[in-house]
Structures are given as C-alpha cells and as structure tokens.
Amino acid sequence: MNKIFTKIYSNKKLPFLQLRYSNSNKHYKKHFHSSFSLGINKEGLSIYTNQNKKFILDKNRLSIMNPYELHSCNSCGSTLNKYYMMYLDTSWCSKIQKIINNRISKFVAVDKKILESKEFYNRFLNLCEFIYGDNSIEDKENELIEFFLDFFALYLKKDGEFKTDKRFEEIKAFIDKNYKENITLKDISDSFDLNEYYIIRLFKKHLNITPHSYLLNLRVNHARVCLKEGMSIVETALESGFYDQSHLHRNFLNFVATTPKEYQLNFVQ
Numbered sequence: 472m473n474k475i476f477t478k479i480y481s482n483k484k485l486p487f488l489q490l491r492y493s494n495s496n497k498h499y500k501k502h503f504h505s506s507f508s509l510g511i512n513k514e515g516l517s518i519y520t521n522q523n524k525k526f527i528l529d530k531n532r533l534s535i536m537n538p539y540e541l542h543s544c545n546s547c548g549s550t551l552n553k554y555y556m557m558y559l560d561t562s563w564c565s566k567i568q569k570i571i572n573n574r575i576s577k578f579v580a581v582d583k584k585i586l587e588s589k590e591f592y593n594r595f596l597n598l599c600e601f602i603y604g605d606n607s608i609e610d611k612e613n614e615l616i617e618f619f620l621d622f623f624a625l626y627l628k629k630d631g632e633f634k635t636d637k638r639f640e641e642i643k644a645f646i647d648k649n650y651k652e653n654i655t656l657k658d659i660s661d662s663f664d665l666n667e668y669y670i671i672r673l674f675k676k677h678l679n680i681t682p683h684s685y686l687l688n689l690r691v692n693h694a695r696v697c698l699k700e701g702m703s704i705v706e707t708a709l710e711s712g713f714y715d716q717s718h719l720h721r722n723f724l725n726f727v728a729t730t731p732k733e734y735q736l737n738f739v740q
Contacts, residue, residue: 475551484608487563488615490599491556496546506558507578508536509622510544511595515552519544521584528585531592537580555599559619566668567619570675572630581626594618606721607714609655613683616671638663639673646682650689651712656682686712691726694719695734704731 480490489506501520510519510533517528521535521542528534528544536542538561546552561578569575598618602611642663646654659682660667674682690711697707708719723731 478603480602482608485612485615487560488602489558490602491558492554492599492603493556494551494553496551499543499545501541501543503539503541504536504558505538505561507538507561507564507581508534508556508558509595510534510536510554510556511592511599513553513555513596515550515554516547517544517552517554518547519585524584526585531587531589533586533588533592533595535581535584535586538578555596557595557599564619564623567616568623568627570620570668570672571624571627573672574630575627579627581623583626586625591622594621605717607718609683610718610722612656613681613687616681617684620675636673638665639677642670642673642682643677643685646686647689650686651693651710653712654686687722688726691723694723694731695727698731698735704735707731 475495477491477493477495480492481488496515510528512528512530512532519526519528519534519542521540526532526534527547534542534544544554565575565578568579595618598614601614642659642665645659645662656667656670659665659670663670671681674680674685678685680688690713694707694711694713697710698704702710704719705716708714708716711719713719713722720730723729723734727734729737
C-alpha cells in the first residue's frame with residue numbers, strides 16, 4: 472500500500488541544492504520560490520500551472536520554474552503522485568550558465584515552462600535517484616554539473632570565443648599525477664588560484680568533459696590494468712583511488728559497461 476511521505480535532501484557541502492521526493496496528493500495554492508526549480512512526476516498525473524498557463528505533467532515532461540514565477544502543481548485526482556522537485560540557488564545556476572557563455576554575468580531565466588523530452592526526463596529522474604543514493608558528494612556534484620550544462624545549453628547561445636589557456640595542460644598534468652589521491656575541484660582551484668567554474672570551462676572546451684569526469688576516467692583506466700594483473704577487486708579499488716569497492720563498481724560499470732568482476736572473468740586473458 473502506498474504511503475504518504477516527503478523526504479528532503481540537503482547537504483552543507485552542496486549548499487546550493489535542495490531536493491524533495493514526495494508521495495502525495497496534496498493541493499497547493501499558487502506560490503513562488505526564490506530559487507530555480509525543476510520537477511517531474513515519477514508516478515501519476517498533475518495539472519501544472521505557471522503564469523496562468525496550464526499543462527498536464529506526465530512522464531517525459533519536466534516542469535520549469537524560474538524564480539518568483541507564480542505556479543502550482545496539483546494531482547489530477549485522489550491518486551497519490553510520486554514526484555521530485557529540485558530547488559537550485561540562482562547564483563550556482565549562473566555559474567553553470569557562464570561555462571556555456573562567458574558573457575553571462577547573472578542568472579538567465581529559461582523562456583519555457585515545460586520541457587517535453589524522454590531523454591531529459593530519464594536523465595533528471597536518474598540524477599534525483601543518484602543524489603538520494605549512497606554516492607560521494609563529489610560524484611553528486613559532478614552529476615549535477617553534467618546535467619545542468621546540457622539542460623541550460625538548450626536555452627542559451629553558446630559562446631564561441633574562448634582563448635586557449637596554457638594552464639589547462641598544467642592542470643591536466645596535475646590530475647594525471649594525483650588522480651589516486653582524494654583531490655577535489657576545490658583542491659585544483661586552490662593549487663592554481665583559478666575559479667572552479669573556469670576550470671570546468673577549460674575542460675569542457677578542450678576535452679568536452681568535466682575535471683571530475685576526467686579524473687574518474689583515469690581511475691577506471693588504472694583499475695582495468697590492476698584487474699588484468701590479477702589484483703582483487705577490493706585492492707583494485709583502493710589502488711585506483713576509489714573510496715571502496717562499490718565506488719569502483721558504479722564507475723567501472725558507467726565507463727566500461729561491465730562490472731569489474733565480469734571484466735576479470737570474461738575480458739582478461
């Protein structure tokens with residue numbers, strides 16, 4: 472039997488984020504948030520109203536709420552709706568937008584109220600479940616950055632002008648040397664006295680991935696070598712810079728499309 476519940480995710484290491492997961496058919500009066508918000512229904516149907524425009528919120532649709540837009544989202548009937556609502560500080564969003572277009576100096580509102588896309592619906596659902604899952608803060612932040620770089624790119628003009636910065640190769644060499652250590656984007660930022668989001672912009676420009684994704688790639692590649700040499704999965708995880716076996720498992724599966732155990736059994740000769 473479905474039960475009414477509401478869970479709120481927040482973490483002081485991700486101060487720009489709040490994520491709500493609810494199973495409810497409560498009805499809300501029109502209201503607004505000071506944050507930028509996205510929402511989806513995992514189960515059920517809702518009537519989503521924003522600035523007097525009405526939409527049916529179903530699977531494969533994301534509701535989009537800019538700051539201070541008067542809106543409501545209510546169940547169509549007595550059936551309980553399972554839904555995710557994500558609230559993001561506009562200061563963080565503007566940093567992500569600036570990676571896409573360096574001319575942006577403040578948050579740019581999205582000019583749509585709803586996004587109809589199976590791809591982005593599934594990606595957002597996976598992102599929300601990833602955040603609620605037993606994953607590291609660094610991995611959660613990276614997944615947020617990856618998703619919203621692609622999301623905001625739907626509505627922003629890309630900045631084609633971006634000068635090559637010789638420090639990119641220095642930063643890349645730093646990660647190449649220290650990928651087994653627990654280095655964070657802040658560590659890199661402090662080491663090179665550069666803004667964290669500028670560093671992300673450098674990596675997106677040169678390699679089309681984030682610095683954290685690059686670091687994970689290095690770790691997975693080293694793990695493959697360790698597994699080929701017959702090292703145990705636990706030892707491989709620690710030797711490659713992962714927190715534990717499950718951290719290795721998740722990322723190995725993402726990058727190699729097989730588990731470390733399957734790789735050892737079936738692919739290593």
